[in-house]
Amino acid sequence: MAAALLFIVDPLDSLKAYKDSSVAMMRAAGARGHAIWAAEQTHLHWTKSGVSAQAVRISLTDNDEDWYRTHESEARPLKRYAAVLMRKDPPFDLEYVASTWLLSAAVREGARVFNSPDAIRDHNEKLAIAEFPAFVAPTAVTRDPERIQAFIDEQQDVVLKRLDVMGGENIFRVRVDDPNRNVIVEVMAQGGRRMVMAQRYIPEIAAGDNRVLLIDGEPVPFALARIPKAGESRGNLAAGARGVAQPLSARQREIAQAVGSVLAKRGLLLVGLDIIGDWLTEVNVTSPTCFREIQDQSGYDVAGSYISALEARLI
Structure with a gap:
């Protein structure tokens, strides 16, 4: 069954085809005869007639340096695609959240969106582990610098993470005797204004x-x-x-x-x-x-x- 699939991704020219999973998906789908369309989250828009995206149809090559060809571009309601694949990378900022709101509206209109935009919003990639405590090492999530400091004292060797970044950004290993411990906690928690995850260091x-x-x-x-x-x-x-x-x-x-x-x-x-x-x-x-x-x-x-x-x- 050939179908039209819309991929919402980062700019096509920024994707490194030799390692990019979204490109691998596109190639696999294209090899089965599906029509591949691409758009960025900035191309999503809503009017009283529904949620649409300005998208471009592309064809895939086997050349990782020159991996796609562009064809026609059109603004099309999301519900007219067989599936919409949300593949925008974090950060999960307000613009990302706004995109999921539009995608949720599209779902109500009949669009098939994967992953579910409601589920994307509901599952913070750091904090989602809280639903499965049996599989989680000692962890604390708090804005309170004193609680973070107490956790470091208790565990002796911890990793501090922000909840809204990816790719290893803003991750610090802090030992109990680290001379920079106080300033790291202060910067990470912003004086109690930002949530931080602290996990016991896993050797x-x-x-x-x-x-x-x-x-x-x-x-x-x-x-x-x-x-x-x-x-x-x-x-x-x-x-x-x-x-x-x-x-x-x-x-x-x-x-x-x-x-x-x-x-x-x-x-x-x-x-x-x-x-x-x-x-x-x-x-x-x-x-x-x-x-x-x-x-x-x-x-x-x-x-x-x-x-x-x-x-x-x-x-």
Whole structure:
């Protein structure tokens, strides 16, 4: 069944085709005969007649340096597409939230949007772990600098994170005797005005921050262990980590099956879990990635599996 699919992404020229998961999705869908349309969140608009987007139809090439061709452009109601795939990267700021409001309105008009815009709003990628405390290392989320300091005293070695960024930005490891401890806490919490997540440092980060992908609630059989570079404690590819595809461990599968069965029912067709050692650290719902790295190293067709799951939802 050939269908028109709209991908809401960052500017096409900014996507690195050799590693970009959205491009992998487009290629997999295009290979099945689907028409691929692309738009940015700035191209979304609403009038009394409904939610539309100024979109361009593209065709895909196999050349990672020159990976697409543009064709006609038109403003089309979102409900006229077989599916709309929201693949805009964070930051999850007010503009992103406003886009999900428009997408929710489009859903009410009959559009099929993946991931569900309501679910994207409801699942902060850091704080969503609070729903699954059995799988979470000691963690505190607070604006109160004194509570953060008490948590550092208790745990001795912690990681502080903001709730609204990605790619390893604004993540600090703080030991109890760190001479910069007070200023880091002050800057992160902004004197009690900004929420901060504090997690006990998990030494297994040395073996990798493992990305486990869930497609319609089922785990992809390979995780990508993102191994920090020397002198780093951040397992993010954007921070220089090295990605190694590995079969899921028993613990990773246990976490994935427990979390996946809950989230798929909420319209989260694609989820990226971050697991360090035995512990779930993040639940990524905006634009989970690592498709290409897993496929290139393991041979498992992640993008094809995703498009198959999408097609099953559209039947």
